[in-house]
Amino acid sequence: MNGHSAWTFMVYIAGDNNLSAAGDNDLAEMRRVGSTDQVQIVAQFDNAGDFGTRRIHVQREGRDERVETLAETDSGSPEVLSAFIAWAAGEYPAERYALILWNHGSGWEPSEMDRIARSVDAAGYSEREVTERSASPLRRAFFRSSLERIFRQNGPTERAICSDDGSGHSLDTIELDHVLADAVDKLGRRIDLLGMDACLMSSLEVAYEVRDRARFLVGSEENAPNQGWPYDRILATLTADPALATEELARSIVEHYIAYYRERDHRGDVTQAALDLGLVAELTQPLDELANALLEHFPAAAAEIWSAQRKAARFWHNTLWDLAHFCQELENATTSEAVRASAAAVRAALAPGAGRPILAESHRGPKVDRCAGVNLYLVPPLTAISRYYSDLAFTRDTRWLEMLEAYHAA
Numbered sequence: 001m002n003g004h005s006a007w008t009f010m011v012y013i014a015g016d017n018n019l020s021a022a023g024d025n026d027l028a029e030m031r032r033v034g035s036t037d038q039v040q041i042v043a044q045f046d047n048a049g050d051f052g053t054r055r056i057h058v059q060r061e062g063r064d065e066r067v068e069t070l071a072e073t074d075s076g077s078p079e080v081l082s083a084f085i086a087w088a089a090g091e092y093p094a095e096r097y098a099l100i101l102w103n104h105g106s107g108w109e110p111s112e113m114d115r116i117a118r119s120v121d122a123a124g125y126s127e128r129e130v131t132e133r134s135a136s137p138l139r140r141a142f143f144r145s146s147l148e149r150i151f152r153q154n155g156p157t158e159r160a161i162c163s164d165d166g167s168g169h170s171l172d173t174i175e176l177d178h179v180l181a182d183a184v185d186k187l188g189r190r191i192d193l194l195g196m197d198a199c200l201m202s203s204l205e206v207a208y209e210v211r212d213r214a215r216f217l218v219g220s221e222e223n224a225p226n227q228g229w230p231y232d233r234i235l236a237t238l239t240a241d242p243a244l245a246t247e248e249l250a251r252s253i254v255e256h257y258i259a260y261y262r263e264r265d266h267r268g269d270v271t272q273a274a275l276d277l278g279l280v281a282e283l284t285q286p287l288d289e290l291a292n293a294l295l296e297h298f299p300a301a302a303a304e305i306w307s308a309q310r311k312a313a314r315f316w317h318n319t320l321w322d323l324a325h326f327c328q329e330l331e332n333a334t335t336s337e338a339v340r341a342s343a344a345a346v347r348a349a350l351a352p353g354a355g356r357p358i359l360a361e362s363h364r365g366p367k368v369d370r371c372a373g374v375n376l377y378l379v380p381p382l383t384a385i386s387r388y389y390s391d392l393a394f395t396r397d398t399r400w401l402e403m404l405e406a407y408h409a410a
Contacts, residue, residue, distance in 0.1 A: 005094045008098070009039060011041070033236050034060025042058065052070060054069055057091075076142065086183075096193075099183070103140075119148070133163055162387060193249060204284065212277075217274070220271045254273060279357040284398055290327070290342035290346055300335065302407055304330065304336075309326065309329075312326040313368055319377060320375040320378070321375060324373075385405065
């Protein structure tokens with residue numbers, strides 16, 4: 001393609017799993033709109049059928065699409081994702097870029113984990129173990145390399161400690177940053193909008209890790225329904241006004257997402273938030289002050305944290321908590337004025353709006369009624385802290401991990 005469009009909208013569909021049909025449905029939604037002169041829609045789809053991996057320049061109703069078929073790929077490979085980004089930017093250069101990561105369906109299947117475990121010669125491995133891992137938080141890991149690092153641990157006990165890590169939370173966050181750093185190098189600039197059509201990725205740790213790689217992050221702090229994003233509505237908004245400010249596009253995704261599930265009378269809980277990554281420090285600073293106040297308040301703080309945790313919304317094997325709901329319950333539970341004031345300051349920083357860290361937030365369902373769009377790693381004492389959590393930029397720059405360790409020791 002010659003020249004630059006206003007947008008290139010890249011969708012990476014890691015669909016070689018039991019949600020392959022959901023990927024087909026989302027591709028059909030994209031085709032209801034299709035590319036225009038100013039908005040290029042491109043998808044890489046690794047599905048579970050006989051098609052292999054396809055790169056598709058999406059057109060309205062699928063007419064006259066450019067389709068490239070690749071050899072079999074591992075959609076969980078960071079290198080495969082990086083190659084797709086480079087291809088899309090090279091073939092369809094644009095003034096602005098959106099990258100949407102469509103997660104590994106409902107998780108890695110035991111057969112997939114078995115192949116990975118055997119490929120790295122996992123010590124003390126048994127087929128029973130891989131069945132357990134596929135039912136653990138590790139099944140939510142996006143990248144194969146995250147699984148490989150877990151299975152390279154010295155034995156099942158060490159792997160169990162690492163696996164209990166909230167969607168492969170620490171490892172996948174680190175891998176995601178590596179991929180995005182490579183994308184920024186190739187593009188010569190930050191990605192304008194990073195979308196996570198996936199589970200549990202509207203996370204303070206994720207946002208802080210990728211704050212220099214993208215301008216805005218849109219995602220869910222809760223598990224996402226199989227239907228995912230309503231791509232036809234989102235792309236209709238973008239193609240109707242390619243000059244739309246990026247923050248307005250991010251806001252519209254939140255609105256379209258919740259409206260879609262409200263209209264369907266979806267019975268589960270749904271969340272969606274748009275984060276301004278340039279302002280994420282305005283969240284981490286008051287949270288760091290809360291960590292300091294809690295550290296000064298131990299051992300009494302331990303019972304108060306646990307009381308707040310029991311009442312607040314939590315996600316995926318009790319490893320991730322909604323930050324606002326937790327702070328609200330902590331304000332009610334604590335006897336420390338410093339802790340109460342710090343928790344209130346965190347909640348105030350989470351209020352959504354233009355020029356704020358949370359640009360837009362919406363939710364639906366009783367479990368998430370008091371959620372504000374961001375989750376945080378807050379494992380209770382009976383769950384070991386991930387050994388990889390300390391590798392995150394968030395834990396290096398705040399005292400949150402130190403607080404967690406004190407909580408577990410109290």
